[in-house]
């Protein structure tokens with residue numbers, strides 16, 4: 001029997017999840033797209049199909065409002081591509097209504113620039129008792145990077161020892177400063193202290209203090225900065241042989257300079273200030289004046305390259321592996337009218353939803369992506385627009401001695 005899908009969040013990523021899922025007419029009977037601003041849902045629904053897409057307005061911070069909407073539409077599963085602030089209320093509403101759950105980013109409290117899985121892992125017992133599945137982090141990173149690691153472990157390694165996730169956006173959107181996903185979440189992520197795992201402990205660095213040249217396929221060398229990224233937390237937990245785990249992301253000099261100025265004048269702060277008697281968060285105000293990530297697609301050139309570089313042991317011998325996807329912004333735009341960063345997040349979210357709806361990735365409880373069989377997900381990636389490449393025993397950008405002395 002065909003399934004009913006609800007998607008919450010009508011931003012850059014939501015657009016891609018709706019477009020891709022609405023083409024799955026073998027699987028879905030009807031889709032509802034619900035978000036804070038209904039006109040954005042209607043605009044996305046208009047260009048989507050053949051599965052019918054209905055729309056609704058909802059405040060996803062409000063559990064009773066979500067429960068009422070879900071009870072009326074009766075979805076089998078819900079894909080949450082609103083903001084990380086809404087993860088817990090949406091999970092709660094899914095539990096109250098008996099609906100499976102998928103998201104792409106872990107929970108963050110609004111008043112603290114901090115993210116970790118504990119809040120969502122705490123729902124595990126309740127999801128198990130309700131025989132419901134929650135799949136956490138089904139975007140690209142987290143998401144595909146977790147699946148790449150699980151695939152490498154399954155087919156290529158006895159033990160993974162070193163893991164470096166490398167994320168490059170070599171695109172040009174023609175704006176002097178814009179973020180590729182929600183500006184508030186993006187700036188909170190990159191202005192916090194860097195963190196990485198080494199020999200059984202977390203080590204921390206000043207924000208963007210560590211930089212390395214990384215050679216990206218089809219792009220070349222780019223300066224890449226060490227950041228803390230949420231998938232490191234679940235990957236070191238689920239692959240305990242990992243001795244060092246790090247995450248690297250490219251930023252242009254122009255981007256870093258803008259960010260430094262904005263930071264130095266207080267525009268990236270989340271501490272409320274009083275402006276003409278009204279309390280506002282400078283970062284939320286900044287978001288309001290920056291371009292919407294979903295508006296960047298049309299003139300975006302260049303490509304992204306995101307992958308995992310691994311080092312470890314197979315049959316007693318040392319092994320290296322690099323597994324990655326490159327995605328052209330223009331191909332993403334032609335397929336879904338989205339830029340590459342929304343696309344590389346929305347396609348994996350649609351795949352996570354598909355595997356859950358088909359019952360292939362259905363398992364009671366709260367799970368990270370690397371805890372499922374990676375093979376069906378890896379098979380769907382190229383079919384849905386994200387082909388991947390794998391290089392076994394080639395040179396990597398990092399060697400095992402490449403420790404950081406921060």
Ligand code: NDP
Nearest residue numbers: 009010011012013036037060082105139140141142181182
């Ligand atoms: P956008 O800001 O473009 O979209 C977010 C959407 O959520 C907007 O439509 C917004 O409504 C809606 N929304 C916000 N608050 C509420 C609320 N209280 N109730 C209902 N709807 C709400 O962000 P993106 O599309 O770029 O990102 C979506 C998610 O994807 C984020 O959680 C982000 O962290 C995650 N992400 C994950 C990545 C990965 O690789 N794993 C990479 C990139 C993003 P409105 O339009 O009214 O503002």
